[in-house]
Amino acid sequence: MNIKLTANSIFSDPALLVEIEKYARYKSFKKGEVLINAGDAIVFIPLVIKGSIRVIREDYDGAESYLYHLYPGQTCAMSLTCCQSRKKSMIKAIAEDDTEILQIPVAQTEDWFKYPEWKSYISNNYTNSFSELIQVIDLIAFSNMDKQLIHYLEERSKALRTRLLDITHQEIADELHVHRETISRLLRVMEDKNLVRLGRTNIEVLTLK
Amino acid sequence: MNIKLTANSIFSDPALLVEIEKYARYKSFKKGEVLINAGDAIVFIPLVIKGSIRVIREDYDGAESYLYHLYPGQTCAMSLTCCQSRKKSMIKAIAEDDTEILQIPVAQTEDWFKYPEWKSYISNNYTNSFSELIQVIDLIAFSNMDKQLIHYLEERSKALRTRLLDITHQEIADELHVHRETISRLLRVMEDKNLVRLGRTNIEVLTLK
DNA sequence: ATGGTTATGTAACAAATGTTACAGAAATAT
């Protein structure tokens, strides 16, 4: 795995690429693997190279709430702020698909602000994360579970680039923080409307272009 | 108004203070004044000096959802990311009390990263804003309206440093995005539990130490 | 094939909130 070549798709500054080659570690995760749990200390920043990462809020009780996905070229703004302030992770991160990342040690992330490209990369990621979180708030504050469920299925479908999701009602219920019966009920209605096709342990999402 | 003297309570680097004196503008708002509306272009970053600012998500339909308060020494992380990416404001900001701020032009916020104190100030504000937003998500995802209502009243009470809030049920309902009747119902129950005392256009919050 | 486990379907009822409608009380304008 040539790190420099990989990072090349995100950055172009040769000096920065040299630094990345020097400090970054390549790491790959299998579909479904947990990258980080709520409460873990954060010692590196992940740059997504390939695949995607599902980010979920998890509170002290273990209650979960789906937030958003990270895609190639992106990093997790919250892990940046967390490690800078030496706080534990507030979120859980799961490889949505087979996923490859570069791990950047915390120390470098500060230092690299001298590279304009790194600075604007981080800045853009902050912007992006904020608007993702605001979107989450919109969804849960302004709409019922049916819309949240559609959004959740579409996002996971998009992340996996397949309409057929291998998933149970219980898993969805957990990540949307409702009861399994509610999800089953809503899915039945959605099936009647031809928005999904239901199988055992899988759901075909029919709402994407 | 001596800007340098005012900023002195937030920063200590003399060089940075000189820059602030040169570029910052002092501005004051009366209680209830709107500092910025959703959709406005953002051309400056506000540093809160005195008072407090209530930050509210407002979507394209005008639907509102209370987010958090900004206090002296703080700035709005979202206005930073917004102006850097030339996006319109996603939030509305209202002076909770008589409030004084310093307006920092967008251009300087970038440049001042050369001052470590500014960099860590901004970084801390990012961290803070993220955890505030996560708290908002926790509240609306994991709890019913009664807890949200108590939280809302306590936050406003804290921001105004008074237990007696001058506020109508309708205003609360708007900012928590529920119907007035729901708020009235919940407040009656809260009054029975001696958590609040209700008057016309005011509420006394009894849950604070 | 059998039995156990997991996933889903269904129903009945409870609780929270939305929705509509109206009444009365308090404030404000004239």
Added chain:
DNA sequence: ATATTTCTGTAACATTTGTTACATAACCAT
């Protein structure tokens, strides 16, 4: 003082989601 507006109380009913309980179907291990 009177009329008008604003704020709050209340009720009845609808909708959404929570809660409990159980049945059935599909899968899995032996």
